[in-house]
Amino acid sequence: MDSKTTKKILIAPLNWGLGHATRCIPIVNALIQNKYEPIIASDGEALTLLRKEFPRQKHFELPSYNITYSKKGSNFKRKLIKDSPHLLKTIKNEKKAIKEFVESENISGIISDNRFGVRHKDVPSVFITHQLKVLSGNTTWLSTKLHQKIISKFDECWVPDHGGENNLSGALGHCKFDKINVKYIGPLSRFNNTYHKPTFNLMVLLSGPEPQRTYLENKLLKDLESYTGKVIFVRGKFEAQQQKDVQNNITIYNYMTSGELEDAINKSDLVLSRSGYTTIMDLAKLQKRAFFIPTPGQFEQEYLAKILYAKGITPYSHQDNFKIEMLNTVSDFTGFKTDAFEINYRKLFSLF
Known part of the structure; x- marks a missing residue:
């Protein structure tokens, strides 16, 4: 791959479960198919998974958010508030790491899946989320306002859902927002539907x-x-x-x-x-x-x-x-029944 002519795109999912990493897999594949060079950055199990999926791509380890749940679900919000100083410090370290990556790797674009510090003022930066509205009980208005303020610092926000009524995220991905350039790109999945007679109940x-x-x-x-x-x-x-x-x-x-x-x-x-x-x-x-x-x-x-x-x-x-x-x-219940669709990655990646 000719590094002089191939644009390098940094893609960095949050390590919180495996969902953020796995939904980035089709994006990484699409970047490769469209002649970009994806460089993967994350930490923990998310980075381990993506290293196994894409062993030929470059990988970097980012500072860890170390997000865990409380032993009792009802204490989750309290624990998140308690951990906020660590999160803010991690985001600051993340920004520093990204600045170094952009300079050392000549990065042409950044795709962050819910990592707040993965952006750069001189590089087109995208934030992926299905949560324009962040539910937090009686503080939903505040968590939503704070989240949207962070998203507004990115050039675009890609919401992995349909924009109309036939959507999967409901009010989470479809609410009022200001100063955010939102694009509904359609649901993201690494899988293909193939018919099989069930082997497992x-x-x-x-x-x-x-x-x-x-x-x-x-x-x-x-x-x-x-x-x-x-x-x-x-x-x-x-x-x-x-x-x-x-x-x-x-x-x-x-x-x-x-x-x-x-x-x-x-x-x-x-x-x-x-x-x-x-x-x-x-x-x-x-x-x-x-x-x-x-x-x-x-x-x-x-x-x-x-x-x-x-x-x-x-x-x-x-x-x-x-x-x-x-x-x-x-x-x-009906189970999931959805119509086939294709994401226009060429148009989506034109930002870079």
């Missing part, structure tokens, strides 16, 4: 920050002891080596690559997972039936689960209330 797909990911894993493994169907269980732990364990009717993986995950979801009759937005986009693309358990205390996931329930698409349950028998209610 149930797929459990976990991800997200600790300790809530582990709590749900332990609960579901215990609950599934009475389940007689064939289960594939992906723990969402992106470690150095893939591990597989078979326990009676349950096949457990610590993680799967994109290709393996696409195949497994396509071959599963039903998916049980968190109601994270990236997961919703993936399941919509694959037109799957699903049951959601929102992460306790995360207003966004609770809201998304509720609007999909209200639309008759998927049922959901609070984590503490979930019982395996609830999966039987899925037959009362």
Whole structure:
């Protein structure tokens, strides 16, 4: 690849679960297909995943936000406020690192997926989010105002959703905003829908920050002891080596690559997972039936689960209330049914 003629684009997803990283995968592929050179920057499991997906691309490690949940979901907002000095320090260090990257790598464009400090005043900078409105209970107005103020410092904001009424993010991605150049680019998914006769009755797909990911894993493994169907269980732990364990009717993986995950979801009759937005986009693309358990205390996931329930698409349950028998209610819902669409990446990348 000729570095003199190929524009280098820095793409940096937040390391909070794996959703931000996985929804950047189709963007990285599109950059390569359109003759750009993507350079990947993140930290933790998000960076590990993208290194495995794109071993030939350059990778840089950014300062870690170290975002974790409180042990009780109801304390999440309080913990986030307590951690805010660390977050502000990390954003400052992030800006410093980006300044050095831009100078040393001759960066022509920046794409940040929810990393506040990944921008540069002299380089076209994009912020990816589906949350123009940030739900935080009785402080939603404040969190939304602060978030939109940060977004306004970027040249463009790409919302991975449809702009009309037939959308996935509801009020999160469709609200009033000022001084933000918003582009609705359509849902992002790394997967393709291929027809398979179901091999698995149930797929459990976990991800997200600790300790809530582990709590749900332990609960579901215990609950599934009475389940007689064939289960594939992906723990969402992106470690150095893939591990597989078979326990009676349950096949457990610590993680799967994109290709393996696409195949497994396509071959599963039903998916049980968190109601994270990236997961919703993936399941919509694959037109799957699903049951959601929102992460306790995360207003966004609770809201998304509720609007999909209200639309008759998927049922959901609070984590503490979930019982395996609830999966039987899925037959009362339509599941995801979406029309095919294509993102115009050539037009989107013209900013750079």
